Amino acid sequence: MTADSRLTRFVPFLFVLLWSTGFIGAKWALPYIEPFNLLFIRMLWTLVVFLALIFLFKARWPSPPQALNQMVVGALVHAGYLGGVFAAIRWQLPAGVTSLIVGLQPLLTAVLAWGLWRQRLRGLQWLGLLLGLAGVTLVLSGGQKLSEAAFNMPALISALVALGCISVGTLYQKRFGQGVDLLTGSFFQYLATALLMGVLTYSLESGRIDWQPELVGALVWLVVGLSVSAILLLMYMIREGESARVASYFYLVPPATAFEAWLLFDERLTGLSLLGVAVTVAGVFLVLRPQRR
Numbered sequence: 001m002t003a004d005s006r007l008t009r010f011v012p013f014l015f016v017l018l019w020s021t022g023f024i025g026a027k028w029a030l031p032y033i034e035p036f037n038l039l040f041i042r043m044l045w046t047l048v049v050f051l052a053l054i055f056l057f058k059a060r061w062p063s064p065p066q067a068l069n070q071m072v073v074g075a076l077v078h079a080g081y082l083g084g085v086f087a088a089i090r091w092q093l094p095a096g097v098t099s100l101i102v103g104l105q106p107l108l109t110a111v112l113a114w115g116l117w118r119q120r121l122r123g124l125q126w127l128g129l130l131l132g133l134a135g136v137t138l139v140l141s142g143g144q145k146l147s148e149a150a151f152n153m154p155a156l157i158s159a160l161v162a163l164g165c166i167s168v169g170t171l172y173q174k175r176f177g178q179g180v181d182l183l184t185g186s187f188f189q190y191l192a193t194a195l196l197m198g199v200l201t202y203s204l205e206s207g208r209i210d211w212q213p214e215l216v217g218a219l220v221w222l223v224v225g226l227s228v229s230a231i232l233l234l235m236y237m238i239r240e241g242e243s244a245r246v247a248s249y250f251y252l253v254p255p256a257t258a259f260e261a262w263l264l265f266d267e268r269l270t271g272l273s274l275l276g277v278a279v280t281v282a283g284v285f286l287v288l289r290p291q292r293r
Contacts, residue, residue, distance in 0.1 A: 011236065012233075013252075015233040015237065017256060018226060020256035025218045031210075032215040034206065036204065037201040040194060046223050047191060047194060049228055051187065061181075067188045070180060070189050071191065072172060072176075073169055073185075074188065074193045079192065084158045084162025091152060091154055093155035098159050099253070102163050103137075104163055105166050105170075106249075108163065113171060128282075138279060186231055189231075
């Protein structure tokens, strides 16, 4: 095994670590700014960073059809998913419930890939997907009483939109994103997201911002840690792996977020949550386990 291949093995786990901090960043930032405005500013900062990276590395620009496909991916993976998640949290859907809803993504992605393109999964992989979902449920139910959570329809719809967009966007990128440079492709994804978030914030929100250190710090991390580092890792994994296998890593995000919330915000981490982590890891192992010849 080469040094490059050994390094590649750690890419999914670095992605999970970075992606899991998204809920933490949202929790820090949203008391000071409305969700669509936060995402609009985040996308503008991200576009500046990507332009600098593109010129630094002399990245190849995509053709017009490829650029259009990347903008569709951006509308789904960034605008639809992030907008839905941030709006759901802002509209008082508990972060744990939001995580549980979008945690259906690996299972939904696998079903869509099987239904649309007959992407085959072994029986143990289907079992792993179901175990992962069960583990995520245990993690989140161990941290709070989900049955007592206050639901409202706009927040619930926002979370379901996020679930659908990230699932469809992952498959769309796998099908139509081949051959596109990761830097320039991501630039067009964020360009579409910035345009959509600009329309939403100027149409639906007041534009009030309370510039506190917590907001600035959260924005910097959301741009550098999530929009740049995590998304490049995700696009790389989608390009190199099967849709269901890549999606299964998302099952590891809620357990990682639960640990981070326990460390940073002293949120509950019970024995049931720890059991859920073990079940989730077992489920992901079954999905990723190599097939014996």
